[in-house]
Amino acid sequence: MSEKNYIARMREKIGHEGMIFVSAYGVLWNDRHDAILLEKRWDSETGWGFPGGYLEYGDSPMQAVV
Template sequence: MSSHLAGLRARIGHELILLPSVSVIVTDDDARLMLVRHAGSEDGWAIPGGAVEIGESPADAAVREIREETGGQIDQLRLLDVLGGADFEVTYPNGDQVAYVTAVYQARLAGGTPAPDQEEISELGWFAPSALPDLNRFTRATLNRIRAVRIQPSTPR
């Protein structure tokens, strides 16, 4: 949790807050999607991403989140959609309520060998869109909402 969000929580407790975030659909040359499993969660596989920090653009947050969570470097960011609503609201085990508004990007892996950071992310895998594993509810909602947007194979470097 960022120091800004921790400060808000200290003032408002568990009340519902609107939080900007990013989800990054990283694809390889075969149009496979990089999915991750969050450490300590049994909720299924997820699209990597996270909160946008104060003073940061959503595109910069997408690049940072992939680097922090997987060690990978991305480029060719393409905004697919901006999503929110009931499918993106959550109450965490500690009682904190969040309504996420997420900018969904597609990006190409541009460097590094992605691997889970073992802090936020415990597993990482590449999956064909026709053979996706068990997904968490946010990822299911995201993919269902953007299915009309064609996820394209990465452009070779």
């Protein structure tokens, strides 16, 4: 299989046409549930968000989160 990820391979075929992506995000909190993990994100209006991203073709949401 190609070294390029699924999204890159599809972009080569269809250019910049619209595509539907499946994404997964996770929430991690401490034992007392008074703090959560956020990450600096380029795609968020506030600049912060939950860790996550897009699934590769064939991945389940659980695989993507782990």
